[in-house]
Structures are given as structure tokens and as C-alpha cells.
Amino acid sequence: xxxxxxxxxxxxxxxxxxxxxxxxxxxxxxxxxxxxxxxxxxxxxxxxxxxxxxxxxxxxxxxxxxxxxxxxxxxxxxxxxxxxxxxxxxxxxxxxxxxxxxxxxxxxxxxxxxxxxxxxxxxxxxxxxxxxxxxxxxxxxxxxxxxxxxxxxxxxxxxxxxxxxxxxxxxxxxxxxxxxxxxxxxxxxxxxxxxxxxxxxxxxxxxxxxxxxxxxxxxxxxxxxxxxxxxxxxxxxxxxxxxxxxxxxxxxxxxxx
Amino acid sequence: xxxxxxxxxxxxxxxxxxxxxxxxxxxxxxxxxxxxxxxxxxxxxxxxxxxxxxxxxxxxxxxxxxxxxxxxxxxxxxxxxxxxxxxxxxxxxxxxxxxxxxxxxxxxxxxxxxxxxxxxxxxxxxxxxxxxxxxxxxxxxxxxxxxxxxxxxxxxxxxxxxxxxxxxxxxxxxxxxxxxxxxxxxxxxxxxxxxxxxxxxxxxxxxxxxxxxxxxxxxxxxxxxxxxxxxxxxxxxxxxxxxxxxxxxxxxxxxxxxxxxxxxxxxxxxxxxxxxxxxxxxxxxxxxxxxxxxxxxxxxxxxxxxxxxxxxxxxxxxxxxxxxxxxxxxxxxxxxxxxxxxxxxxxxxxxxxxxxxxxxxxxxxxxxxxxxxxxxxxxxxxxxxxxxxxxxxxxxxxxxxxxxxxxxxxxxxxxxxxxxxxxxxxxxxxxxxxxxxxxxxxxxxxxxxxxxxxxxxxxxxxxxxxxxxxxxxxxxxxxxxxxxxxxxxxxxxxxxxxxxxxxxxxxxxxxxxxxxxxxxxxxxxxxxxxxxxxxxxxxxxxxxxxxxxxxxxxxxxxxxxxxxxxxxxxxxxxxxxxxxxxxxxxxxxxxxxxxxxxxxxxxxxxxxxxxxxxxxxxxxxxxxxxxxxxxxxxxxxxxxxxxxxxxxxxxxxxxxxxxxxxxxxxxx
Numbered sequence: 001x002x003x004x005x006x007x008x009x010x011x012x013x014x015x016x017x018x019x020x021x022x023x024x025x026x027x028x029x030x031x032x033x034x035x036x037x038x039x040x041x042x043x044x045x046x047x048x049x050x051x052x053x054x055x056x057x058x059x060x061x062x063x064x065x066x067x068x069x070x071x072x073x074x075x076x077x078x079x080x081x082x083x084x085x086x087x088x089x090x091x092x093x094x095x096x097x098x099x100x101x102x103x104x105x106x107x108x109x110x111x112x113x114x115x116x117x118x119x120x121x122x123x124x125x126x127x128x129x130x131x132x133x134x135x136x137x138x139x140x141x142x143x144x145x146x147x148x149x150x151x152x153x154x155x156x157x158x159x160x161x162x163x164x165x166x167x168x169x170x171x172x173x174x175x176x177x178x179x180x181x182x183x184x185x186x187x188x189x190x191x192x193x194x195x196x197x198x199x200x201x202x203x204x205x206x207x208x209x210x211x212x213x214x215x216x217x218x219x220x221x222x223x224x225x226x227x228x229x230x231x232x233x234x235x236x237x238x239x240x241x242x243x244x245x246x247x248x249x250x251x252x253x254x255x256x257x
Numbered sequence: 258x259x260x261x262x263x264x265x266x267x268x269x270x271x272x273x274x275x276x277x278x279x280x281x282x283x284x285x286x287x288x289x290x291x292x293x294x295x296x297x298x299x300x301x302x303x304x305x306x307x308x309x310x311x312x313x314x315x316x317x318x319x320x321x322x323x324x325x326x327x328x329x330x331x332x333x334x335x336x337x338x339x340x341x342x343x344x345x346x347x348x349x350x351x352x353x354x355x356x357x358x359x360x361x362x363x364x365x366x367x368x369x370x371x372x373x374x375x376x377x378x379x380x381x382x383x384x385x386x387x388x389x390x391x392x393x394x395x396x397x398x399x400x401x402x403x404x405x406x407x408x409x410x411x412x413x414x415x416x417x418x419x420x421x422x423x424x425x426x427x428x429x430x431x432x433x434x435x436x437x438x439x440x441x442x443x444x445x446x447x448x449x450x451x452x453x454x455x456x457x458x459x460x461x462x463x464x465x466x467x468x469x470x471x472x473x474x475x476x477x478x479x480x481x482x483x484x485x486x487x488x489x490x491x492x493x494x495x496x497x498x499x500x501x502x503x504x505x506x507x508x509x510x511x512x513x514x515x516x517x518x519x520x521x522x523x524x525x526x527x528x529x530x531x532x533x534x535x536x537x538x539x540x541x542x543x544x545x546x547x548x549x550x551x552x553x554x555x556x557x558x559x560x561x562x563x564x565x566x567x568x569x570x571x572x573x574x575x576x577x578x579x580x581x582x583x584x585x586x587x588x589x590x591x592x593x594x595x596x597x598x599x600x601x602x603x604x605x606x607x608x609x610x611x612x613x614x615x616x617x618x619x620x621x622x623x624x625x626x627x628x629x630x631x632x633x634x635x636x637x638x639x640x641x642x643x644x645x646x647x648x649x650x651x652x653x654x655x656x657x658x659x660x661x662x663x664x665x666x667x668x669x670x671x672x673x674x675x676x677x678x679x680x681x682x683x684x685x686x687x688x689x690x691x692x693x694x695x696x697x698x699x700x701x702x703x704x705x706x707x708x709x710x711x712x713x714x715x716x717x718x719x720x721x722x723x724x725x726x727x728x729x730x731x732x733x734x735x736x737x738x739x740x741x742x743x744x745x746x747x748x749x750x751x752x753x754x755x756x757x758x759x760x761x762x763x764x765x766x767x768x769x770x771x772x773x774x775x776x777x778x779x780x781x782x783x784x785x786x787x788x789x790x791x792x793x794x795x796x797x798x799x800x801x802x803x804x805x806x807x808x809x810x811x812x813x814x815x816x817x818x819x820x821x822x823x824x825x826x827x828x829x830x831x832x833x834x835x836x837x838x839x840x841x842x843x844x845x846x847x848x849x850x851x852x853x854x855x856x857x858x859x860x861x862x863x864x865x866x867x868x869x870x871x872x873x874x875x876x877x878x879x880x881x882x883x884x885x886x887x888x889x890x891x892x893x894x895x896x897x898x899x900x901x902x903x904x905x906x907x908x909x910x911x912x913x914x915x916x917x918x919x920x921x922x923x924x925x
Contacts, residue, residue, distance in 0.1 A: 014667055032661055047646070079646055186646035187653035190660065190739075190746035191540060194531065 001056040002109060003046045005080065006101050006116040006128065007039035009064055009071035013121065019223050026223065035071045038117025040078075040185040041178040045147065046115050047079045048183060052149060057081045059108060063100045065090050069201055076196035077188035084108065084202040088211050092123050096215045098131030103209040105136060111173055113154075118143045118177040129177035139174045145181035266457050267384030270371045273450060273483050282491055289495035296502025297510060300557055303595050307550040315518065326517045329628070334513045339626040343564060349408035353433075356402025360440075363395045389460040396444075396463045403437040406430055421561025421581065425504045432497050439490040441467055446483035450476050511558035512627040518551045519628040523619060524780040524827040526636055529745055541640025541743065544602050545587075545594040548637065555629045556588040565621035565631055570854040570872040571614040578614035580621035580631030583607060587634065603638070609647060612638050616872065617741050617859030618822040623850065636741065643743030652742060655863035660747055663733040663754075664699040665863060674729040676701070676708040680715050684729045685762040691726035693797075694764045696778065698771035699734050700893035706900065707893035710914040714770055714794050716925050717916060721806040725768065731758050735777035742860035749785065752777075756786040770794040770916070772823035772830075772892045773858070779828070793824060795834040795891050795915050802837075810922035812839035817885035818915070819845070819876065819899055820852035821892035834891050834915045839922075843883035853879065855902070857894035877902025881910060888912045 011017065012032040020027050035043070043060065050056040060075040062068045063086040072083035086100045105111050114136075119126035126142075133140030146157035155169045156176065188196075206212075235242045235249075250256045271279050315326070332338045337354060341347050366383075373380035383391070410430050416422055444464030449471055458465050471479070501509055534540055539547055565580035566572050572579045590606045600606060612635060621631045642648070648656065658667035674682070676697075685691060695718070701711040718725055736751035759767075767789050769775045779791040792800075801807040816838050825831040831849040835842060847853040856872025866872075877899055880888045888903060888910050890896050900912045 012661070014669070034661075044649075184649035185653065187643070187648035187656050187744075188646070189643050189648075189744040190750055191531075191534065191644060191744075192646075193660075194746065 001049065001053045001112040003049055003056055003058045004105050004109065004111045004114040005039070005042050005046045005058060005060045005075070006114065006132065007043065007060060007062050007071060007075060008036045008097075008117070008120040008122070008128075009033050009062060009068045010036045010120055010122040013037075017225070019225060023223055024220065033067060033070060035074055036117050036120040036122070038119060038121070038178055038180070040117075041180065041182050042115035042117050042176075043075050043078055043080060044183045044185040045176075045178055046113075047186070049113070049149065059084070061086060061101055061104050061108075063088050063097045072201050073193070073196050074188060076199050076201070077192040078186055079188075079192075082202070083199075084204055086204050086206075086209055088206050088209070091216065091218075092125070092220055093216060093218045094123075094125045094127035095131060095217065096211060098128045098135060099215060100206075100209045100211050101128065102132050102135035103211070104204055105132070107204070107208070111136075113172055114138075114175045116175070116177050118179050126177075129175055133175040136173075136175070139170045140177070141168050141170055141174065142177040143179045144176050145179045147176065147182070265384075265453070266386070266460075267388050268447065268451065268453070268457075270367060270374075270383065272447065273480050274487060275484075278484065278488070285492070285495050289499040292499035293501055296499070300502055300507065300511070303591050304550050304553040304557070306546050306591065306595060307548050307553040308546070310518065310550045312518075329516045329519070330513055333516050333626075333628070339628070343562075345408060346412060346562075349405045349412065351405070352401045353405030353409065356398045356400075356405055356437075359398035360395060360402060363391065363398075366391070389456060392460040393462070396461050399437055399440060400463065403434065406433045406437065410434070417563065419563025419566045419581070421563065421585070423505070429497075429500070429504050429506060432493055432500070436490065436493045436497060439486055439493065442486045443483065443490050445471070446479050446486055449474055449479035450483060505560055508558050508560050508627065511554060512560075515551070515555045515558040515627050515629065518554060519630070520551065521628060521630075522633070523622060524776045524823065525784070526740055526745075526781070527633070528749070528784050529640075531746070540644040540745075541642070542602070542634075542637040543641040543645075545591050547641075548587075548634070552630075552634060552637075553591055555627075556584055556591055558627045559584045559588065559629050560627075561585060562626065564624040564626070565629075568620035568624045570616055570618055570620070570856060570875070573853075573875055574856070574870045574872045576610070576614040576870055577608060578611045580635075583611065583631055583635060584629055603642065607638060609642065611635075612642055612647075613652075613864065614861075615859050616822075616854045616856055616861045618854035619826050620822070620851075620854065623826060636743070639741075639743035640745060641743075648742060648744075651865055652860055652863040655860075656739060656742060656744060656747065659734050659736070659739055659751070663751070664703060665734060665738060666699065666703050668703045670730045670733075673697070673702045673732060674727070676711045677715065677727075680712065681719060682715055683726050684731075685726040685764075686731075688726045689762075690724070692724040693766045693768050694759070694762065695725045695727050696767050696769040696771075696774055696791075697727055697732065698769060698774045698893065700897075701770055702732070704893060704897070707896060710770060710893065710896065710916055713914065713916040713920040714798075716920055717798055717801070717807060717923075720923075720925060721801045723801070723806075726762075728758060728762070733758070735774050735781075737773040737777040737781070738860040738863060740777075740781060741858070742863075748781070752782055752785050756782065759789070760787065764789065766790045766792070768792055768794060768797050770891075770893065770914075772821040772828070773894065776823040776827055793828075793830050793833070793891065795824075795837055796830060798916065798919060799833040799836050808923065810837075810839070810919060812841045813918055813922055814887060815841050815843055815883075815885045816887040816889050816918065817843045817845055817880050817883040818848070818889045818891075819855065819880060819895055820848055820850075821890065821895050822852060822854050822858055824891055825852050826850050834889070837915050837919055838889055843885045845879045845883055847879065855890075855892075855895040855898035857898045862894050862897075871902065871905070873898035873902035874905055875902075877906050877908070881906055881908045886910060887918065889915050889918050891915050 012034045015031050018027040046058045050058050058080040060072055060080045060083040062072050068085050072085055076083050084104060086104050088100050105114060114132060116129045129142055130140050141156040143158050144156040145159060148155040153169055153171045155167060158166050160166045235245045337351050340350050370381065370383040413426060441463050444461055445467035448458060448464050448468040501507060542548055561581055563581055569580055586606050590600060590602060593600045615632065615635045617632060619632060655665040659665050663670055685694060697711055700707040733751050733754050735755060736748035740748035767778055769791060775791050775793050778789055802809055818834055818838055820831050853876050854872055855876050888899055890899055890912065891914065896912060896914060903910050903912055
């Protein structure tokens with residue numbers, strides 16, 4: 001099987017985000033970059049599938065600047081067979097990223113299955129997976145937390161809220177976007193990282209992908225940090241006093257009830 | 258009497274045995290010896306599957322290195338040092354062992370005399386006082402031998418769960434009993450036809466007593482009975498000898514061999530280098546030939562006595578790990594591999610869960626009478642599993658944090674000194690003339706509860722005017738968990754980084770409050786660089802009191818002390834914390850070197866545990882049973898685990914570090 005995984009490099013969840021002086025983006029100095037956590041699930045699922053299907057290969061793709069190579073390196077350290085970076089400018093344009101990733105899959109493919117995270121935790125757009133499906137004209141099941149693999153079809157489970165579960169069967173090839181619970185991403189040891197440094201990472205240029213300025217349809221105009229959190233207030237006293245005070249605060253002070 | 262010509266103080270060797278029997282005896286003897294060597298050679302071939310160890314180097318290397326090996330052979334082999342400590346079973350073994358050795362030496366001496374006499378009558382020494390002492394000694398030690406066998410047989414009938422059992426065990430015990438009892442009957446029947454008198458009779462007291470009820474037996478009858486029983490005895494002896502390599506008796510050979518060849522390394526793991534891996538392509542152990550020959554030999558020295566299993570916290574808490582079973586399963590695989598069967602180590606033989614269940618408490622390592630090292634085996638397996646991407650979940654997260662942030666919680670390094678707010682604590686870079694470097698550790702720096710311990714220690718150090726400094730943001734995780742979770746190279750990266758920081762500040766002496774840091778710095782780190790003098794805070798604080806730099810506190814309220822594995826068992830530090838706690842200690846059943854793990858070691862701190870499989874609860878119950886108001890600990894991980902354990906037992910006992918207890922009693 002030809003298994004593809006699309007990943008994005010994002011700032012670590014514990015990073016204190018600082019804005020650029022011009023307010024038009026984030027300050028990248030001191031940022032620790034990681035693979036977006038849902039994309040790690042996608043890599044893990046690809047590796048699990050490879051173990052089940054003999055003669056399979058896992059190719060990992062990431063659209064982004066030079067630093068995205070590090071994310072690809074981690075994917076190789078986890079066990080992916082090959083990796084390619086799509087050299088397009090860093091952007092918050094899901095359509096352009098999806099277009100580049102689809103072009104790369106067409107170039108390196110054809111794919112039997114494509115995994116990607118349900119969203120990247122930086123912009124949280126949740127769009128790229130579905131968009132790739134449109135560009136590649138393939139079925140897409142999103143936010144999947146369980147997959148049963150059949151001969152040439154797969155059965156996916158997704159939680160759709162209200163405690164309801166949706167089960168979707170689709171023929172392959174297909175695009176799957178992964179949700180927490182699907183698996184537990186494996187740990188890449190320091191040795192695996194050292195070894196991954198020796199593996200080549202291909203760079204595909206924007207010309208090869210057919211990406212032009214014209215694809216850049218979204219322009220970001222301003223960034224703002226969220227307002228600081230309100231301090232906590234502890235309500236003290238006996239349970240009755242606490243309950244009364246809570247009702248008073250909710251009713252009178254903030255008029256929530 | 259000794260000079261009385263009528264009383265011969267000797268007996269004829271092979272007396273009453275016709276020449277054809279003697280010839281047959283020697284033929285069978287040779288056959289038995291051949292079968293023995295063939296059996297041992299078959300096992301030898303199994304061990305040869307492993308990575309070579311240089312026997313020549315070990316035997317002919319310098320004497321200083323040979324000395325501890327010989328020491329183990331004498332003290333732990335002949336001296337049975339590690340066999341002790343298991344009540345009646347230990348005594349049964351020692352009786353059997355001593356009895357066997359004496360009877361074996363006796364038989365050998367008799368044979369030497371027999372052969373010597375063949376050369377010349379003047380070499381004959383089996384007579385006179387020698388004969389008297391010889392006979393009496395063998396008679397008495399024979400009893401010891403039979404008593405040992407009987408105790409073992411009794412125990413095997415009501416077999417404890419941890420003791421392994423095979424059908425051949427009854428054969429072996431039965432044979433031993435048969436040899437012992439028939440030996441006395443041969444003696445009694447010899448007395449009946451030979452009719453020795455006086456001392457010549459009574460120097461074999463058991464035989465003499467046994468002969469008494471049959472005194473009316475005619476000489477002809479006693480002679481034929483003697484021949485029959487002698488043959489039975491001889492055949493059993495040869496049967497036993499031939500059986501050694503095919504039954505549990507194999508440990509006669511492998512036990513002492515393993516004591517000799519073992520490389521005891523309590524608290525240390527074998528380092529590997531990138532160069533080695535590039536050369537061999539092997540990271541850990543995923544098949545039998547990846548283990549070394551000594552490790553394979555050790556598998557064959559396991560008797561399934563089950564001491565390791567009884568001591569194992571993973572087993573006690575219902576996890577799928579018994580050190581004994583791991584060793585036995587690997588032994589089975591060693592045989593299967595030699596037979597060319599395609600059985601895999603991981604998955605087929607040892608389950609993933611088993612490999613990760615170990616808390617690295619070292620209880621099994623110290624419990625084994627013949628120095629099998631199940632922990633070393635498991636950790637070799639872990640390296641392979643980690644390299645193959647088997648680590649996932651919460652442990653994987655902690656390791657990623659260690660990789661990127663230098664601490665398992667993933668806090669920013671700049672916050673390492675947050676605990677010291679308002680205290681006069683100096684960085685080493687600002688105080689180059691410090692005498693002792695305080696290694697606070699990740700838990701002491703970041704864990705909310707452990708920070709309180711850190712502050713308590715700081716107060717004591719400041720009060721005693723100790724000239725100390727800390728590394729703050731320059732301190733990194735020692736990598737203890739990384740090494741023990743199988744990521745050797747993350748550990749080596751961290752060790753290298755810390756080594757260079759310590760070197761940069763010219764550190765010689767280190768104070769630490771975490772036994773895992775202590776073990777890493779004093780046992781793991783010298784493998785890659787400098788050796789430091791590392792002291793635990795309990796030792797250091799006790800020294801401050803001894804030096805009158807801190808006043809002596811009053812006795813504490815009733816307190817029990819939980820010994821951390823890496824402090825008490827691995828590094829032998831268990832008196833100082835007790836001295837600090839005073840005279841009101843209610844000891845738990847398992848304490849000092851025999852302590853029982855809290856469940857956090859070996860990287861288990863970072864793994865989820867099923868609620869009904871928590872080691873901490875077992876230990877907390879033991880602590881609560883002492884009725885002590887306070888459960889004192891000396892390790893931040895034990896602090897977390899014991900606090901959780903005590904809480905889940907609905908106990909009001911307070912869990913605190915020895916240093917906190919001291920601060921309270923000194924009123925600081």
C-alpha cells in the first residue's frame with residue numbers, strides 16, 4: 001500500500017506566544033516547534049497500517065518553510081519510510097496548503113490512503129483534510145477515532161456529539177482525518193532521531209507543485225492576544241453558605257441566571 | 258584398643274563384592290560420567306549461542322578482577338550466603354548441601370584410597386583413627402542430608418505458589434532419599450556379615466543401630482542382601498550423576514558458574530555506543546543470540562525457587578510480570594532457538610506489558626541465590642522495544658518533554674528556581690566558591706508537593722550555614738527514567754550535558770534529595786565521565802547534627818519510614834534517615850535493604866496504572882498497619898506514590914519527607 005500522511009509543524013502547546021512588533025504574525029524566536037498532535041495520530045495510524053499490510057510504504061508530507069524539515073525528521077524517527085517538504089511560504093491559507101499537498105500526492109502517488117490530523121493546533125482551521133479530498137476527488141472521512149481495515153475498504157467510527165457515534169464505510173483510496181483516541185503515538189528514541197538525520201528529505205518546489213501568488217487568496221490583517229484570564233475567586237463557608245453565595249454571584253453580579 | 262590386633266579399624270573396600278560386580282560397577286560408572294558430560298555439553302552449546310564473553314580474559318586477567326569472582330564462589334557458593342534468609346527452605350538447602358558435599362568428598366577419598374592401595378599397600382590410609390573419624394562423620398552428615406531432603410519433600414508436598422514444580426523434581430528427591438537410606442542399609446548389612454567389634458562397629462553408629470534388629474540374620478543371607486542393596490545404592494548414585502544436566506540438579510554446575518561469571522552491577526545498566534550499533538545493527542535484545550553467554554548461562558542456573566517472584570512488586574500488584582517466569586520463558590526460548598524453531602522473543606515469548614511492568618526496584622536481583630539478573634534481562638529487552646517504537650501514552654509524553662525541555666513535566670527550564678522564592682539560594686555561577694552543589698532534581702524543582710521538601714531542605718542548609726549553590730536553569734534531568742525506559746541515547750545526551758555543566762563549575766561534591774538522581778550521578782554517570790561524591794540529604798543533614806551545626810531535635814511522634822529502593826537497597830543508605838527520625842519508629846515488615854517498592858521506579862512514574870494494580874496501595878497498607886501517625890519518605894517519587902496510596906486507603910496518616918519532619922521538630 002502507498003500510505004501518505006500530511007503533517008504540519010506548529011508551536012509547542014506550552015509556548016508563550018508573543019506577537020510580532022508589527023502585529024501581523026507571531027514572533028518565532030524562542031518557539032519550540034512540534035508536529036501538530038493530531039498529525040502525530042495520523043503518522044501512528046499509517047505506521048500501524050504498514051505493519052498490517054506487507055509491502056507498504058509510509059510517505060510523510062509537510063508544506064512549510066525550511067524549519068518544517070525538523071517535523072518531517074521526527075516523522076522519519078517514528079518510522080516513516082520517506083518524507084518530502086513542500087516549499088511554499090508559511091501561510092494561514094488552508095486552500096493553498098491543500099492544493100500543494102494534493103499536487104505532491106499526485107506527483108509521488110497514487111495514494112491508497114491519506115491520513116492527516118483533524119486540525120492543526122495553531123490555526124485550528126480543520127480544513128486541509130477535506131480540501132485535499134476535493135482536489136484529489138476522493139472520499140473523505142473526518143474526525144475518525146477508530147478504523148477497521150478490510151480488504152479494499154475501511155470502516156471508520158466518529159463521535160458526532162450528543163453521545164452518538166457514526167460508522168462510515170468507504171472504499172479506498174480515501175482521505176482520513178484523525179481524532180484523539182484513534183491510537184497512542186509512539187515515542188521516537190534519541191537513537192531513532194539520530195538515525196533519521198541520515199535519511200534524505202526531499203524538497204518539492206512551488207513551481208513543481210504549480211503554486212503561484214494567485215493561490216494566496218487570504219490575507220491576514222491583524223493579530224491580537226486573548227485577554228488575560230480573570231483571577232479565580234474561592235467561595236468559602238459551609239456548603240449552604242457556599243451555595244447561597246454562588247447563586248447570589250450568578251444572579252446579581254454577573255446576571256447569568 | 259586401637260592397637261588391639263583383634264579389632265581391625267578399617268573395612269575392605271568392595272568387600273563382599275564379587276569381581277564381575279566390580280567390573281560392571283566401573284563400566285556403569287564410566288557410562289554415567291559420559292552421560293553427565295554429554296548433558297553438560299548440550300547445555301554448553303545452548304549458552305554458546307550468546308554474544309561471546311572472554312573466558313580467557315576473566316580467568317587469566319589480573320588477580321584484582323578475579324578476586325571478587327572467587328570470593329563469590331567461596332562465600333556465596335560454598336558459604337551458601339545468598340541461600341540464607343528463607344527460613345526452613347534455606348536450612349533444608351544448607352543441610353542437603355553440606356551433607357552432599359561431605360558424602361561426595363567421602364566417596365572420593367574412599368576411591369582414592371582404593372586406587373592408591375592398588376599401586377602399593379603402603380599408600381593405604383583408610384584405617385585407624387582416620388577410619389573412625391571418617392565413618393562417624395559420614396554417618397552424621399548422611400543424617401543431615403536425609404533431613405534436608407525430607408524437609409524439601411515436605412515443602413514440595415505443600416508447595417508455596419512461587420516454587421516451580423516439574424515431575425522430575427519428585428524423581429530427584431526420591432532418588433536422593435533412596436541413596437541416603439540405602440547407604441545406611443549397605444552399611445548395616447556389611448556390619449551384619451563382617452561383624453566388626455567395639456569402636457570398629459560404633460564408629461558407624463547409624464549402621465550399627467540399623468543392624469541390631471537383624472542380628473539373627475545368617476552370614477549367607479546378609480552377604481547376598483548386602484550385594485543386592487549395594488547394587489541398588491550404586492545404580493541410584495550413577496543414575497543421579499547422569500541425571501544432573503537433565504534436571505534441576507543442573508544448578509550444581511550452573512549455580513557456581515553463574516556466581517563466578519556474573520557481573521553484578523546493582524544500580525547500573527550496561528552502556529552501549531553508537532559505534533557498536535553501527536557495527537552490529539543491534540540496539541537491545543530481540544532474539545536469544547543478542548544476550549551474552551553469561552546471561553544465557555544464568556537462565557540455566559535458575560531453579561525456580563521463586564524468591565524473585567515473592568519480592569517483585571509488579572507481580573504482587575497483579576501485573577503480568579514474574580521475574581522467575583521471564584527467566585524460565587527465556588530459557589525455553591534458548592532451547593527452541595537452538596532447535597531451529599521460529600519462535601519470536603517479543604510477542605511469542607515475552608509480552609509487551611511484561612517488559613514495561615518492571616519498577617527496577619532490584620528486589621529480584623538481590624533475592625536471587627545464584628545471581629540471576631532478571632532486571633538486566635528485562636532492560637535489555639526494553640531497549641529493543643523502545644527502539645521499535647513500543648513506548649506510547651503518558652510515558653512517551655514524559656520522554657518527549659525530557660528530549661525537548663530537559664525535564665519530564667515539560668516545564669520551562671527558566672522556572673527551575675521558582676521554588677526558592679524568598680529564600681537565600683544562590684546559583685553556582687554567582688557563587689563560584691561554593692563547597693557543595695545541591696542537585697535539586699526535576700521533581701524538587703517543579704512538582705508542587707516536592708517543592709515543599711526542597712524549601713524544607715533549603716531552610717535547614719541555610720540555618721546550618723552550609724556553603725551551597727544550585728544550578729537552577731542549567732540543571733537538566735539526569736535521564737534516569739530515560740535510561741530505564743530503554744532510551745539509552747537520550748540518557749547519554751542528558752548525561753553529557755550535565756557532565757559538562759558540572760565540570761564547568763568544578764563540582765566535586767553533590768547533595769541531592771532524589772535517590773534516582775543520586776543513583777544516576779553516582780552509578781550511571783561515572784561510565785561517561787567524572788566520578789562525583791554524591792550524598793543524600795538525609796546523610797548530609799545527619800552529619801550537620803553530628804557536627805552540631807544543627808541542634809538535635811526531639812523524638813518525633815510515632816513514625817514509620819519507607820525506604821526508597823534506590824536509596825536503601827541499591828545504595829545502602831538506610832541508617833541516616835532513621836537517625837534523623839529518632840527513636841519512635843514503627844518499622845514496616847519489609848524495611849531497609851528488603852524494602853518494598855512504591856511503584857514509581859524504572860520509569861513507571863510516568864505510566865498509567867490500573868486502579869487495582871497499584872503497587873503504592875500495597876505499600877501504603879503496610880505503612881498504615883504500623884499505626885504510625887506519619888509515613889516518612891526520602892524520595893520525591895515515593896512521596897507522590899505513598900501520598901496517593903495512603904489517600905486511597907482512607908488513612909489519616911501524613912506522608913512527608915524526612916527533611917520536612919526535621920524542620921517541624923526543630924521549629925524552623
